[in-house]
Amino acid sequence: MINGLILSAIVGAVIIGGIKRIGNVTGILAPFMALFYVIAGLLILVANMGELLPSFGLIFDMAFNPPAQVAGVGTGTFLIFMNTMLWGIKRGLYSNEAGQGSAAIAHSTAKTKYSVREGSVAMLGPFIDTITICTLTGLVIIITGAWHHTQFYVERIDPNYAGQLLNSSLLTSLAFKEGLSWLFDYGDKIITIGVLLFAISTMISWSFYGDRATYYLFGSNMILPYKWLFILFVFIGAIAQLEAVWAFGDAALGFMTFPNLISIILLSPVLLKDMREYFSKEHIPYKEKMKRKE
Numbered sequence: 001m002i003n004g005l006i007l008s009a010i011v012g013a014v015i016i017g018g019i020k021r022i023g024n025v026t027g028i029l030a031p032f033m034a035l036f037y038v039i040a041g042l043l044i045l046v047a048n049m050g051e052l053l054p055s056f057g058l059i060f061d062m063a064f065n066p067p068a069q070v071a072g073v074g075t076g077t078f079l080i081f082m083n084t085m086l087w088g089i090k091r092g093l094y095s096n097e098a099g100q101g102s103a104a105i106a107h108s109t110a111k112t113k114y115s116v117r118e119g120s121v122a123m124l125g126p127f128i129d130t131i132t133i134c135t136l137t138g139l140v141i142i143i144t145g146a147w148h149h150t151q152f153y154v155e156r157i158d159p160n161y162a163g164q165l166l167n168s169s170l171l172t173s174l175a176f177k178e179g180l181s182w183l184f185d186y187g188d189k190i191i192t193i194g195v196l197l198f199a200i201s202t203m204i205s206w207s208f209y210g211d212r213a214t215y216y217l218f219g220s221n222m223i224l225p226y227k228w229l230f231i232l233f234v235f236i237g238a239i240a241q242l243e244a245v246w247a248f249g250d251a252a253l254g255f256m257t258f259p260n261l262i263s264i265i266l267l268s269p270v271l272l273k274d275m276r277e278y279f280s281k282e283h284i285p286y287k288e289k290m291k292r293k294e
Contacts (some may be wrong), residue, residue: 004238012231014209030201041136046177048143055142096126101260116278146175
């Protein structure tokens with residue numbers, strides 16, 4: 001409850017109180033924290049280089065050729081593969097927002113002559129978030145053996161395992177603490193600080209998405225009530241059970257993504273036309289353009 005009150009107060013100070021300094025600080029610190037996170041993860045992988053290929057192998061084996069106790073018989077392997085893909089899509093949406101239409105609200109505010117240019121920039125997001133950072137995180141969890149502390153491992157691999165069961169950021173914290181123990185004993189604090197900065201900056205940015213959607217649907221008079229409702233849900237998210245929060249988030253993202261994907265399909269001819277027009281032009285680098293002006 002204390003965490004929820006503090007987070008609600010911070011977010012409320014920014015989105016209602018207009019104290020933009022907090023948002024600016026988290027906006028500056030979060031990219032540096034992401035860089036620090038990546039460096040720490042790479043240090044763990046380098047220190048356990050011999051386990052890197054077996055870890056990749058374990059990922060692919062569990063997805064495409066799981067052991068009998070996981071897959072069962074008959075169509076078990078196919079169902080496991082579909083379940084793996086389902087979880088990848090669900091968690092991937094939290095990471096990159098691809099296809100759900102939320103990040104597009106922020107990118108649409110960019111001042112650019114060509115929308116395709118900003119779209120090309122937006123495509124970097126899924127690559128950095130999901131392909132780079134999420135893969136790095138998964139490898140660290142596997143290489144350090146932290147994945148043994150999951151309910152999946154106990155139920156499907158080793159029922160006799162008696163270690164503490166963890167999930168979410170606690171599991172990642174354990175992985176970083178174990179992986180960086182050869183360097184220092186505070187690897188888990190990287191996750192604690194990182195999650196705090198990422199969470200605050202994410203909540204502030206998502207409040208903006210809802211702000212624009214509320215304005216579009218109900219007008220400017222409903223923006224302030226929406227902001228108070230948003231702050232209330234920040235508090236609820238802090239005190240609710242983690243599984244309930246994930247379930248609610250998955251359902252909400254599904255409601256967002258489905259109509260947006262229909263719109264993407266219907267607008268694909270327009271996108272194709274704009275892309276062909278943009279890439280058919282001669283694009284001059286900024287430095288060369290300035291030289292020509294001189």
